[in-house]
Amino acid sequence: MKIQCDVCNKEEATVFCTADEAALCDACDHGVHHANKLASKHQRFTLLHPCSSSKQVPLCDICQEKRAFLFCQQDRAILCRDCDVPIHSANEHTQRHNRFLLTGVKLSSRSATYNTTSSSSDGGDSVPEFKVNNPISSISPPNFNPSSNEVDGSTSSISEYLIEMLPGWRVEDLLDSSPSLSTFGF
Structure with missing residues (x-):
């Protein structure tokens, strides 16, 4: 399943910006995050699309047999259609739960930012240099x-x-x- 770019609503998103809370395609990512110095420091994560192997397909948290298609925010569970319907049609409270389509797209473990450097060949316009930051798992509390x-x-x-x-x-x-x-x- 593809995630559409939140800016142009045309292309497939390739990165997720945590500061903007937006999924962006390559062209929009460059346009938005190359606009100024502050935006160029936003950390962004590459969207990793799952392979089509059955090992990567998540199973329903309830029945543990069928492929999960929905995520319920309040229940913190992924559900297949057969388990979702009886749970979320039971009463008015469960009908109000926020449920989202499960895409299977994951974020990379490394964030990236643009570093702008001056280019002498085109009159001083800044050219983005993509820099990968340390993986999240390497962040540790102070000693x-x-x-x-x-x-x-x-x-x-x-x-x-x-x-x-x-x-x-x-x-x-x-x-x-x-x-x-x-x-x-x-």
């Missing part, structure tokens, strides 16, 4: 060293964190439950 009480240069004390984030407030002001809060209208 914590228990002996230093710091997390990558910032303090780990909650009171010091609050002092940095809420200048002008003392931690005691935030924790105090005395009648002095009535001065703030609470």
Whole structure:
């Protein structure tokens, strides 16, 4: 199943931009993300179309026998037509569930951005250079060293964190439950 470009509504989409929440074909992706410096920094993921082998076809979460065609957002389940009808026609609440056609298209594990560089051959117009960023799985939380009480240069004390984030407030002001809060209208 193909996903149509959200911009031109004509071509098949090849990338998904998380910032724009849009699926784009190659031409529209270049036009949108080459327009300015900010847009060129948007992370985009290549849409990977499944092969037609039966191993890649997801099965219904309910019967585990038939091919799933729908995804129910509220139930967080993929369903075949035979299981979807009785579940989502049972009552007025299930009839309001948001269900989406299951396309089978997946996102790549690597994001990509355009890097603009100057080209001297055409009068300084910028030419896109496609750059692949690190895979998502390589993103890790900051390292914590228990002996230093710091997390990558910032303090780990909650009171010091609050002092940095809420200048002008003392931690005691935030924790105090005395009648002095009535001065703030609470």
